[in-house]
């Protein structure tokens with residue numbers, strides 16, 4: 734039995750982490766039985782990050798490695814039917830959203846002082862007041878260090894939105910009027926694009942990033958279609 738460890742639900746998604754939602758979609762659509770373990774604490778994970786998949790003695794950290802594992806262990810091909818060129822475009826979309834858009838989402842939730850209060854209430858509302866405040870501030874410090882270290886956090890929220898708007902417009906152009914990025918059925922890139930676009934749109938108050946996604950009805954319909962089609966029910 735596969736065991737997938739993820740962060741708890743949040744921002745109207747089955748996990749507050751879009752990487753975890755991606756992994757959940759990969760596992761759900763692998764055709765294998767699985768169970769989900771939810772934890773708010775990634776410290777015991779091999780790379781101190783979630784998601785992590787376990788299969789017998791195999792422990793697979795990182796959603797990319799989880800995909801590789803599922804594809805080799807169970808003879809799944811999430812890009813079945815795609816040409817070599819489509820597979821290459823798919824890989825580029827995945828990298829762009831996971832390594833660029835992600836940091837703008839991360840910054841929106843964790844770095845902006847105004848947004849932080851809301852994020853804290855979504856992720857940590859069951860912590861005791863005094864000690865909870867200390868722990869959450871430490872976790873936030875680590876998050877902000879990662880976001881500024883990567884570079885996205887050095888841009889203002891408006892500059893960040895201007896950068897990711899071009900990525901999001903590129904995804905919208907590739908989608909065109911198709912139901913999914915490469916045709917009538919979902920493929921690997923959709924398992925990233927839907928959770929990451931949903932995460933970008935989901936912050937409960939309006940931000941420059943939420944506006945970029947929410948102002949595009951075609952993408953909002955795509956997110957809803959993806960959730961209906963390949964999220965666990």
Ligand SMILES: N[C@@H](CCC(=O)N[C@@H](CS)C(=O)NCC(=O)O)C(=O)O
Nearest residue numbers: 750752775781782783784795796797
């Ligand atoms: N490349 C990893 C990224 C996973 C990742 O960044 N997970 C974040 C949550 S979205 C995490 O576990 N953060 C915990 C931390 O940095 O302390 C993947 O694809 O799984």
